[in-house]
Structures are given as structure tokens and as C-alpha cells.
Amino acid sequence: MRPAKDFFAPLAVGAPAPLREIPARPSRAIHFFDPSNAKMAAKVPAMVGTVDVLLGNLEDAVKADNKVAAREGLVRIAQETDFGPTQLWTRINSLDSPWALDDLTTLVPAIGDKLDVVMVPKVQGAEDIHYVDRLLAQLEAKAGLQRPILVHAILETARGVANIEQICGASPRMQGLSLGPADLAADRRMKTTRVGGGHPGYLVRQDPPRGSDGTSDVGADRSVYQQDLWHYTIARMVDACAMHGIYPYYGPFGDIADVVACEDQFRNAFLLGCVGTWTLHPKQIDIARRVFSPDPADVEHAYRVRAAMGDGTGAVMLDGKMEDDASLKQCLVMVALAEQLSAIDPELAERYAKAQAAAESTEQEG
Numbered sequence: 183m184r185p186a187k188d189f190f191a192p193l194a195v196g197a198p199a200p201l202r203e204i205p206a207r208p209s210r211a212i213h214f215f216d217p218s219n220a221k222m223a224a225k226v227p228a229m230v231g232t233v234d235v236l237l238g239n240l241e242d243a244v245k246a247d248n249k250v251a252a253r254e255g256l257v258r259i260a261q262e263t264d265f266g267p268t269q270l271w272t273r274i275n276s277l278d279s280p281w282a283l284d285d286l287t288t289l290v291p292a293i294g295d296k297l298d299v300v301m302v303p304k305v306q307g308a309e310d311i312h313y314v315d316r317l318l319a320q321l322e323a324k325a326g327l328q329r330p331i332l333v334h335a336i337l338e339t340a341r342g343v344a345n346i347e348q349i350c351g352a353s354p355r356m357q358g359l360s361l362g363p364a365d366l367a368a369d370r371r372m373k374t375t376r377v378g379g380g381h382p383g384y385l386v387r388q389d390p391p392r393g394s395d396g397t398s399d400v401g402a403d404r405s406v407y408q409q410d411l412w413h414y415t416i417a418r419m420v421d422a423c424a425m426h427g428i429y430p431y432y433g434p435f436g437d438i439a440d441v442v443a444c445e446d447q448f449r450n451a452f453l454l455g456c457v458g459t460w461t462l463h464p465k466q467i468d469i470a471r472r473v474f475s476p477d478p479a480d481v482e483h484a485y486r487v488r489a490a491m492g493d494g495t496g497a498v499m500l501d502g503k504m505e506d507d508a509s510l511k512q513c514l515v516m517v518a519l520a521e522q523l524s525a526i527d528p529e530l531a532e533r534y535a536k537a538q539a540a541a542e543s544t545e546q547e548g
């Protein structure tokens with residue numbers, strides 16, 4: 183185990199110093215593209231500014247025969263594109279594949295200055311992060327990079343879920359976690375064949391009505407409530423990430439046509455504490471941007487509570503509800519997110535500024 187005094191020391195001579203704090207950069211939509219798919223790749227430059235993160239995927243969904251073309255395509259796209267405020271991430275191949283080493287030894291020297299985050303799939307434990315951490319430091323030192331590349335782990339094995347806290351705390355490079363519902367379902371032997379989302383069989387049924395003789399009428403019509411298969415895992419991710427000061431994300435929603443259920447799944451993740459999601463198809467981008475940006479009405483309420491709470495202590499009544507130090511903290515989370523998003527999104531900036539003005543005028547009237 184690395185002693186605390188060495189935790190922030192670079193792992194190779196000449197590598198950039200690790201960050202002390204992971205920046206809260208907006209990353210509502212992490213948009214996946216296959217750099218070996220010419221049609222998809224051609225769309226990337228025009229997508230700059232429309233998503234918070236563009237991610238060149240090298241792993242699953244890229245055919246084995248195209249692995250080298252995808253890696254080289256990503257290098258070319260990164261070198262030719264000005265990403266402006268949009269982050270560039272990649273998902274490398276899994277560490278037990280024959281491609282992962284070449285992914286890192288090719289990408290870091292060629293485009294390490296443009297790569298913000300390396301997403302590592304199928305992370306099983308801290309040992310996987312330690313391997314990538316040291317290798318990145320060596321490659322960064324060799325390439326003379328000035329800032330460290332961050333690491334994001336996909337949670338897609340039962341062992342990874344069991345080791346979640348150790349994974350999050352394995353390196354100061356750790357930026358966040360995403361849910362990998364397809365591989366995770368397979369590894370756990372869950373019986374869903376879907377890529378994320380719910381399942382109609384995973385439900386809770388209303389109790390049967392009772393007859394006058396006290397017996398239950400189990401044949402009566404009863405409401406059923408579909409439950410979220412991913413609630414447990416996402417909740418664990420949120421806690422582990424919050425504990426380590428890093429960021430949790432929902433992952434893929436494979437039913438591209440079902441934009442309604444996609445929005446529901448994204449919103450559940452947002453409400454539980456995730457900061458963003460993956461988008462696999464252009465159809466999902468607007469959904470992700472909308473869901474992971476707080477509603478202006480919630481932002482207005484948050485500003486009102488902040489104004490009403492004065493020095494932040496005590497309790498007040500607002501619209502018939504009690505607000506106190508703790509609910510103020512909830513509101514400050516909302517305000518902080520609105521302010522981060524305002525800095526990169528002029529349309530949201532205008533909506534949130536109106537929300538703040540409305541909150542302040544209500545406060546003055548009150």
C-alpha cells in the first residue's frame with residue numbers, strides 16, 4: 183500500500199504532478215463514436231460544442247478486425263480537430279485483451295496533450311488502476327506532458343462492484359465511474375438481455391384486496407410497479423464516488439428507439455447523484471443534456487432558500503415547508519451545478535440568471 187505521504191507523488195520521474203482535486207467539469211453527455219467507422223468519424227468535428235465529452239471508443243462495439251483502424255482513426259481525429267471546450271476521452275480495450283497496451287502506448291505519445299480521460303473497462307480492483315496509473319506516468323514523462331491524464335473505471339463485474347471503494351481510491355487520477363450494465367448483468371448471471379434500462383418482470387405488485395370474510399382475492403386486478411434493476415449498483419457508485427471526491431455516471435441505454443424510457447433511466451441516475459451519462463446515438467444527446475441540467479424552477483427554489491437562510495443556520499418556513507442548514511446544503515448543490523453549466527452554456531446561463539432574478543425579487547417582496 184502506498185503511504186499517504188506518497189499518494190500525490192508522480193509515479194515516474196518527469197511525469198506531471200497528480201491533481202489534488204478532480205475538477206467538476208460538466209460532462210452531462212459522454213458521446214461514444216467508433217473512430218474506425220468513417221461515417222461516424224466524419225461527424226465528430228461538427229459535434230464539438232454539442233456534447234460535453236466526445237469519446238473515441240476502442241473497446242466493445244468495435245470489431246476485432248478494426249481495432250488498429252479505430253486506434254489510428256482516433257489519433258487522426260484528435261490531431262485534426264480543435265475540441266474547444268469539449269473534452270476528449272477514450273475507452274481503451276480491456277486490460278486482459280491483446281490491444282490495451284498498444285492503445286496506451288500509441289495514444290499517449292500521439293495525442294496525450296489532448297486526451298482528458300482514459301476510460302478503463304471491466305476494472306476488477308485497485309490492481310488494475312495501479313497498472314494503468316504507473317504506465318500512464320511513464321508514458322506522460324516520456325512524452326513530456328504537462329498535465330496528468332485522468333482515469334475513469336467502468337463497473338461491469340461483480341468483483342469490481344465488491345471492490346468499488348478501493349477502485350475509487352486507488353489513484354489521484356481517478357475521475358469517476360460509469361455503470362456497465364451489459365457486462366455486469368452477464369457477469370452476475372442476471373437474466374436480462376437488455377443493455378441497461380428496466381425489465382417488466384422486475385416489479386412489485388399491489389397487495390390483493392381482502393373480501394368481507396378476510397380472505398385475499400389474489401385474482402383481482404392489481405397495479406404493478408416496475409422497479410429499477412440498477413438502483414443498488416448506482417447507489418453504491420454514488421456513495422463510493424462522493425466519498426472519494428470523484429464523479430458517478432450512468433452508462434449506456436441500448437434501446438435507442440425508446441427515448442421515453444431512456445429519459446426515465448437518465449433522470450433516475452441524475453436524481454440519485456450521477457453527473458452525466460453515455461450517449462450512443464445522436465438521438466440521446468438532447469435527452470442527456472436536458473436531464474443532467476437542473477430544471478430552472480428547482481434552481482429558482484435553491485436561490486430562494488439560499489437568500490432566505492441568511493447566515494445558513496437556523497430554520498425558516500418557505501411555501502409551507504421547513505428549510506434549514508441541511509436543506510440549504512441540498513440547494514447549494516443545485517446552485518453550484520447551475521453555475522458550472524452557465525459557464526459553458528449561454529442558453530442555460532440565461533435561464534438560470536432569470537431564475538436567480540425571480541428568486542431575489544420574491545425574497546425582496548417577502
Ligand SMILES: CC(=O)SCCNC(=O)CCNC(=O)[C@H](O)C(C)(C)COP(=O)(O)OP(=O)(O)OC[C@H]1O[C@@H](n2cnc3c(N)ncnc32)[C@H](O)[C@@H]1OP(=O)(O)O
Nearest residue numbers: 214215221222225239242243364377434438461462463464
Ligand atoms: C455495452 C457498451 O459497451 S455500450 C458502448 C459501445 N457501443 C457504442 O459505442 C455504440 C455507438 N453507436 C452506434 O454504433 C450506432 O449508433 C448504432 C449501431 C447503435 C446505430 O447506428 P445506425 O444504425 O447507423 O443508426 P442510424 O441509422 O439511426 O444513424 C443515423 C445517423 O447517425 C449517425 N450516427 C449513429 N450513431 C452515431 C454516433 N454514436 N455518433 C455519431 N453519429 C452517429 C449515423 O452514422 C447516421 O448518419 P447518416 O444520417 O449520415 O447516415
Ligand SMILES: CC(=O)C(=O)O
Nearest residue numbers: 361362363364365433
Ligand atoms: C457499458 C458497458 O460496457 C457494458 O454495459 O457492458
Ligand SMILES: [Mg+2]
Nearest residue numbers: 242338362365
Ligand atoms: Mg462492457
